[in-house]
Amino acid sequence: MTRQELINLIHTRRSFLCVGLDVDKNKMPAHLRDAEDGVFLFNKAIIDATIDYTVAYKPNLAFYEAMGIEGLVQLKKTMDYLHSLGKPAFTIADAKRGDIGNTSQQYAKAFLDPAGDFDFDALTIAPYMGADSVQPFTVYDGKWVILLALTSNKGAFDFQFLPVGDNKKIFEQVLETSQQWGTPDNMMYVVGATKADMLTQVRAIVPESFLLVPGVGAQGGSLEEVCRYGLTKDCGLLVNSSRGIIYASNGEDFAERAAEEAHKLQQQMSAVL
């Protein structure tokens, strides 16, 4: 999906919500937990219930990998369903990959190649290994790399805020250096909602780039603050909520409750746009 197509979708749905599909069997409704294709059926119900309020879906690879190969089969079924729906959605593999050039090429093929098992629009990448670990993800037309800048967790304070060189913070250096590796048409950044007060500094370096913002909801970030400091004329935000939507209920009404939570967020987003 190109940048313009994403912007159009945001305006059509009046939403910049990303639903995180972090499926954990222990938190799923009991009737699906041991059902055949239970994970896919759970995702399908969540997608059907939320797609009118949502522009993006973000499966977190860890949760599928933790189920072994069967988990990836469930992920493939989910992606096949999303591709077959006839309603567009931006799809993000939250995979936090990144390796030397010839290896990152293989990860790009795994997640972004239209002929592959998944055909995601975008992939999250850790910046530690530098240029050649990131650039292979920018070569597919209409596909994106989403680089970690400022993450939503406590561990973000271990390195990301350390001062480097002429008193920039590491996350600012990552934003600055990575400008040479991609453009606002193929590169986004992860900036955690729990650090919304840093968005002004982020926007000073990447005024146009889309930001993927996790941490609203269960992790404590505020949508209002994220919008205040992060919104651009093209929106420029994808705000993710995972647990707050997909586990709004663990009963048979899980999909209805997910729809309600997604709708609430969409209404707040619509008011801002």
Place this chain on the structure above:
Amino acid sequence: MTRQELINLIHTRRSFLCVGLDVDKNKMPAHLRDAEDGVFLFNKAIIDATIDYTVAYKPNLAFYEAMGIEGLVQLKKTMDYLHSLGKPAFTIADAKRGDIGNTSQQYAKAFLDPAGDFDFDALTIAPYMGADSVQPFTVYDGKWVILLALTSNKGAFDFQFLPVGDNKKIFEQVLETSQQWGTPDNMMYVVGATKADMLTQVRAIVPESFLLVPGVGAQGGSLEEVCRYGLTKDCGLLVNSSRGIIYASNGEDFAERAAEEAHKLQQQMSAVL
């Protein structure tokens, strides 16, 4: 595998060689490329040919993921074979993962859990997200996290050498801070052979930790230099070679040629030990 078991294995085999199983169908011998279970059969032949000269195997996840779900089936067969062999080997998932705490827990389960599909001894992790992204990998007995410190690629110069705080380099800060997250019994570090001259600085901070050293061979690193600066009384090194061994030939003699290359490295290592 515990630290002591690893040290014993190194002394028994007189080797600290790690063979990187970075299987790319385009580089495999023609007769296996399209065979059923060709990737597994390739790995099996490489393992059989090299295990007497080797203490560790390191499948690079990207190469398996690039083949889709079928690639992970081939990886599982490879791991099942290694576990069934009756000859011990330390197994490393070269996966470069790392995410917020609850997500890293899922990655740990995916790769290290003895009840999971793979049951690796160790996993490579990127440090950018800090403590809670790394600690979940240290909770399994006899299992390891291998943290990226100084990587072998050109992109390593983008961030890893930048001066932080009181004029340490970022990779030194990673080594220092991460001392609080694990011990030499459950944490190793990646230090690229292409930066062997940095090993003195690395050893000043982590005198006892095992180092996983990629970059000997195809990437240009020197085994002699790595040993000069990195060896400890307990060896403290796992030196990886991937392409130089597994693609020594792409003919039907690939396994024999892999054995020769592994044997050559083992003899150099034996002389050093």
